[in-house]
Amino acid sequence: MEFVFLFILLGIMAVALGSGFPVAFALPGAAIITVSLAAICGYLFTGDTSAFFHTGGPYEWLSAGVLNLRGVYWEVERDTLIAIPLFIFMGIMLQRSKIAEDLLVAMAQLFGPVPGGLGISVVFVGALLAATTGIVGATVVAMGLISLPAMLRNRYSPSLATGAIAASGTLGQIIPPSIVLIILADQLASATDQASTARKAMHKEATGELQMPSFLDVSSTSAGEMFLGALIPGLVLVGLYMLYILGYALLKPSSAPVVKREGALDRKFALRILLILIPPLTLIFLVLGSIITGVATVNQAGAIGAVGALVMAGYRIKSGSALVFAPALISLVGIAVIAYALANYTMNIKAASTAEDMTGLILGAIGSSILLTGIGWSAVRTFKIDNTLGNVMMDTAKTTTLVFVILLGAAMLTSAFRAFGGEVLVRDFLTSLPGGFWSQFIIVMLVIFILGFFLDFIEIAVVVVPIVAPILLADPSANITAVWLGVMIGLNIQTSFLTPPFGFALFYLRGVVPKTLSTLSMYRGVVAFITLQLVALAIVGLWPPLVNYLPSRASLLSESAPPPRNPRLQLCLDEYVIDTISVSDKDIREAMVKARALDLATLPDDLARSMEGSIDKAENGLAALGEITIAASAVEAEEEGYRELLGVVRRIEKRIRTLESDGKEIASRIERLPGDAPSQRESLQKRLDETNEEIESLRREIPEQWDGVQKSFRELMKAQTQARNGYRRLADQAYGDVAQTLEILDAGPRFLALEGDLDGIRGIIENDPIEDAVAALRGLEKDFGEIAGGRDIKNALAKARRALDRKQDRQSALEEYGAAIASFTEQKAWRSDVTEATFEGIRGWHDAIRGTLGTRSQERLNREQALFLASCTAHHRDLTLHF
CATH class of the missing domain: 1.20.120 (Four Helix Bundle (Hemerythrin (Met), subunit A))
Structure with a gap:
């Protein structure tokens, strides 16, 4: 019966959205109406308000959405939603200050002589604006007003012109900083927790072990990692757009003709281009660079972006004045003084004890005062001139409120969806699909793509992701990272701005294009760019390191990098040692011979034994590396056949677990029936008996050889694990003994x-x-x-x-x-x-084995090791054999 209310929930939501009812009210309204209706029906027909819920009751599910959103917002580890208004402020301020207009005009003159140069300039500026504003509507409108007349005047194909403008305006959704990436990071943080719980339960059912090794767990993500992960895919998409326009221009020169540059390509022109490009590029570097280098969190980077946009607007809207650059220059002087103080003094007011410390603090205070003066001057300017600051703050408040209201409504809708067993229904459907993870993933991507024809990106992110992400992340066969899944969904959601009938970028552009330009030609223009977005989606899907490498690299090279003994790094660390020793084995052997020839008689007995033990254990450790290779080869030889049989058995066991859950639900309903309902009791008992019979039938379908094959393969896996652990123990002891001896001598x-x-x-x-x-x-x-x-x-x-x-x-x-x-x-x-x-x-x-056998014993990885591990961990590793 709960599925009936599930369809009612989805129907109410669809009707409300289709009729144009505001999304912010359609989502929670559908949840409240359906939960209330289920409670009333349960009370009227069974006397129990919770009778028609999958679990729990109406109060729990009505309050769950609000409590979940409040818990997420106030949780210290997941405060990235605070960055949303900061980035919105930055984007609107840059758009209102006409910096986008300056960029478009300058780039059009720079790229004009290139085939398709105007179109390429639109893509280039769209990418720059995406990295500074991320506001799709503002970007599309600005580029439509400025570049479309020029493109049409120079005989550009209307379809190509409108398609390039609309597609370039959507780059702000995937190129960081992006609001959708922040929302996805927040949603995936919750999904990761659920997926981790599900994978641990799966491991316990498969192996009987109470605790799952940490390297098998699901990896979470953050807004900063999402920004890093989306950077290269965003640039790939920009490159595809540019290559398409260039190829179009070369094949059809009449549709994208070359535009002659007005004026000479002289020093004055170059200086003007630099003055226009350097400020936004500097802002991009400060915002993204501070996140990538770990100097600032996403929230702090958002604050940097907001202040930077304010300073840039301060000189742009005051053009023509003698002191036009004064606030910006004052701000730069303040930053320089602060940077000098940080570089040369210990800036810790609590630990200040010397005159030098006080000098540094005074310099820092002076620099901060100068910086605040520049920021304040810029704020006053933007406030006085056309009330720019006030309007931007009002628009920021409106947009932020809309985002958070939608988040709240979506949380309530998701709770209602789960209340009526929707999550179980989706999970059972996806897990029952043949083809494993990839068939599930393709179906989910297809559903998101289709929803993009009708829903906004925020609605998709906050409604669909919490339902499907835990299912996809929990699957050990693909073992995808949350950041990769988030970027894939982000690329997919980006198409929602271009797909008719509700492509918002098309609506924005329709408002500024000439009436003589038909809507049909606009639709034709975006088809190619939608195709390019799907091509980019396929490229990123087939090559996960495009997403995973930068976050992994930044993590492993940061000051807070995980130690070499981190369980997640061990397989890749073993690969690094094997690869390194395969090249330097001769050098290590020679060092071993020299070490054995040392005169240790002058050392105390314990140190001499320690040194001799180091050499012996290193020799055994090198032999153990060979044992790892042998054990891995044995597993690989049996892997294919075992994996096929494992898939068959796990599918049967999954179906059995589903039926057992259904049986428990039916038994629970039988117990709740009143005594005067014999017909219902008989019907439910018949269903329960049929379910139990189907369970027994499925158990008989499990191949007879399964237990023996599983036991044999588990022994091979155990031998491989023992070989790895044995090598690691010997390597740690070999390096630890010589390191301790050398430390005593030093x-x-x-x-x-x-x-x-x-x-x-x-x-x-x-x-x-x-x-x-x-x-x-x-x-x-x-x-x-x-x-x-x-x-x-x-x-x-x-x-x-x-x-x-x-x-x-x-x-x-x-x-x-x-x-x-x-x-x-x-x-x-x-x-x-x-x-x-x-x-x-x-x-x-000591030095001969430090970079190989001693890698795990270091306090942190060196650069070479970190880069190798970043590349290694960027690939998804199938973990099915452990489950």
Whole structure:
């Protein structure tokens, strides 16, 4: 019965949207009406308001949407929605300040002599505006007003002209910073949590293990990662647009003729182009660069963009004045002073203790004041001239409110959809499709593409994504990243601006094109660009590193990069070591021979054994790498046949689980039936019996050889895992032993420098007050504790301190002090006996294995390792065999 209300929910929403009812009210209205109707029907027919819900009751589902949105907005780790009004403000301010107009005019003159140059200039400016504004309507209208008359005047094909303008205006949806990417990141954060839970349950059902290894978990995403992931696909799309226009112009010169440049290509022209290009490019660099380098979060980058747009507008709308650039120059001076202070001083007001620290803080305060003066001056200008600032803030408030109201409505609609089992229905449909993940994914992409004909990008992002994303992300066969899925959906959603009948970019352009230009010619013009968007979608789908590489690279090269021992990195780290050793195996073997030839007699026995153990374990570790290859080959040989059988069994088991869930629901309904409903009880009992019979029938369909094949293959997988773990253990010990030995040897100068302090402590123990002696011992104890190899002396000094502090026993303290002296003398003797050749030999062995066997033991990856791992982790890795 709940499916009836599910169709009522979708029907009400479709009718409301089709009739032109505002989306912000259609989504929550459909949810409230349907949930209320289900509650009323449940009360009237069964006496239970929750009878016709899949789970829960009307109150829980009505409040769930509001609570979910409020929880997301206030959650510290997921505050990216705050960036939405900042980027909206930046885009509207740049559009109102006519910077887009300047860019279009300049680029048209620059690219005009190239075949299809005007069209290429439109795409180029569209890409620049996408990276600065991201407001589709503003971009399409601006380019339509400025460039369309010029293109038509120069005999451009009306279809090509309108198609290029409309398509270029939509680039703001995929080229960061983009509002849709922020919304998708927010939606995918919730979807990742659900997918992770589903995958853990799947792993437990498949293996019986209570805990799933972390490297099998679903990877989440953030707005910053979405921006990085969408950058290259966005540029790919720009390149496809430009190549298409260039090819069109070469094949049909009459439809995209060359335009002669007016004026000379001289220094004055170049200077004007630079003055127009440099400010928006600088803003792009500051906004995206601060995110990519990890200097700023998405919210902070949004604030940078908003302030930068305000400063740029401050000089653009005041053109012709003698002091037109004064606010911008003042702001630049302030930034320069702050940058100088940050580069040369410790800017920590709590830790400031010296005159130099105070100088840095004063410089920072002066720079901040100068910067605020420039920003304030720009704000005053934009406020006084045509009330630009006030209008921009009002438009920003309206747009932001619309976005958040739609988010709230969509959250309520999604909750209602789940209340009536819609999510289960969609999941069962997708998982029942033949072809596995890719058939599911293609169906989802097709549905999103079709919805783009009728719905706005925000509606699709907030209604469809929460339903389908957890299902796609949970599938271990593709093991896609959330950022890749988000960019794919973003590219798909972008087509919604061009697909008739409700292509918003077409509506925007229709409002500014001449009436003589038919709507049909506009539709013809965008067909090619819609096709190019689908081509870009296919390219990104077939080559995931286009999306995954930049986020992975930025993460691994950042200050907060995951340590080399991170479980997600281990497979790729093993590949790096195998590849590196395959090239440098000879060098490592030679270093091993030299290390074995070292004279270790001068070292203490424990250090000598440690060094010898390092060499032995390194040799065993190299052999273990070969065992990994052998074990992996054994798995690969059996993989194809096992994977096919695994797919058959898992599909049967999935169907069984669905039927078992249905059986529990039917049994629950039987229990809730009143005693005077024997016919309904009989009907439900018959359905329950049929369900149980189908379950038993499905269990008999599982191939008889399954248990044996699974056990055999699990043994191969276990052997591979043991080979990898064995190698990693040997490699860690090999490098750890030599690293510890070298650290002790390197600490020699610091160790010997404490001899005077150690000798002088005797008099303090004998003569000074107990409190002073305890303090002196504690200080010296700390000094030796910070030196590698100083533990024995530190422990003896600690015992002496405790003898004084607790027992007031100077004699016992002196005895323990004597033990410290003896240990120091022993170390001093062997340290002086160690030859330079032995010292350098140990260092040479350490350096020889540091970048291979010692990779996991480093504090962080070096650049070469990080780049290799970024490339390796950018590919999706099939995890089906673990489930």
